[in-house]
Amino acid sequence: MAHRNTINATGFKGWIKRLRRGNRQRFNRLLTRVFGTVEPRRRPFASDTRRILVVRLNKRLGNILFLTPMLRSLAASLPAATIDVLIQDARQKPLLEGLPGIGQVWVQEKSLRATFGLLRRLRSIRYDLAIDPSGNSTSNRLALALARTQQRMGFAARDQWLPLTHAAPRPDSRHQALQSVELLQSSVTDFDWKTFNTLAVFPCAPSHKLAQRHWQTAFAGQARATTTTVGFFTRATGRKQFDESWWREFVTRFRKRLPAARLIQIRAPDQPEPIAADIASVTIAELDVLAALLGRLHAFVAADSGPMHLAAAAGVPVVGLFKATAPASYAPLGQGCISLEGAALDPSAAVDAVAERARQSSAFVA
Structure with a gap:
């Protein structure tokens, strides 16, 4: 009987998870039809692009390291820019702080009070460009939606409910780290990118x-x-x-x-x-x-x-x-x-x- 109950509980939890995922997808698609970015939008940068925010709200170490080719490409191609990054795990912060061009590495704290405090600090900064390097993160999209910025960059998709000024098509590369570099190249016109295709950290x-x-x-x-x-x-x-x-x-x-x-x-x-x-x-x-x-x-x-x-x-x-x-x-x-x-x-x-x-x-x- 206990074994059967375990199976039933697992099945019920799985059903709830699938239901929530399906409802979230349907809601995203509804928002996309009203506000979103389904088709790619390749445009020039604003001439005053100097303050950049990159959002990657994921705790996996590999996913944070996958940002480094894109961050280095931004720093090399826009040497006058300051690049801030928003992540979830404070342990990963020193890995990004040693990269060229990095300004502030923000960390989303667990408590609701700390989260609102971070939001107030972020809202006090006027960014010229905010980037979501992932094509499937609701948290990233929410952060970009709340950021004060004149340009938003991400991937176009049928469930991309965020209005983007620079939207790349589905990337050619399967590698997660190289997709974010393709995002830069595929969403901006009239710009000569200096790109990197390897991971890098520079401990102090x-x-x-x-x-x-x-x-x-x-x-x-x-x-x-x-x-x-x-x-x-x-x-x-x-x-x-x-x-x-x-x-x-x-x-x-x-x-x-x-x-x-x-x-x-x-x-x-x-x-x-x-x-x-x-x-x-x-x-x-x-x-x-x-x-x-x-x-x-x-x-x-x-x-x-x-x-x-x-x-x-x-x-x-x-x-x-x-x-x-x-x-x-x-x-x-x-x-x-x-x-x-x-x-x-x-x-x-x-x-x-x-x-x-x-x-x-x-x-x-x-």
């Missing part, structure tokens, strides 16, 4: 100093080496994760293939011990410090996850393992990065790919 000097301490602690007791150092991260969400036996085999094969190299495991906060007692490991909560530490590696291997993208953004050659998601949409974007899927998802093949990345890498070695 204090972040590098803290990373150095973590590095020294992780390798304490080991002789100071100038050998190859490879990092790995064993966690991922849902079906993207590989089991511990896969990673144990990876470690075994790695040591046979690269006996002079050393490994360091990046542990999740709820992962108290490394998968092997003699492997150096580290847990770092501060994402900018973690990025600084990752930047010291010769190579990094992980399933599709936030740390995988952070390593690519830190300039590390990454081997991304894709079991349940598509590399076309979520591949690590960086020099020397590669994605493995299908039959290549074998520990031996992963070690071969890591060895090649590490051989080519000129990463800093402590």
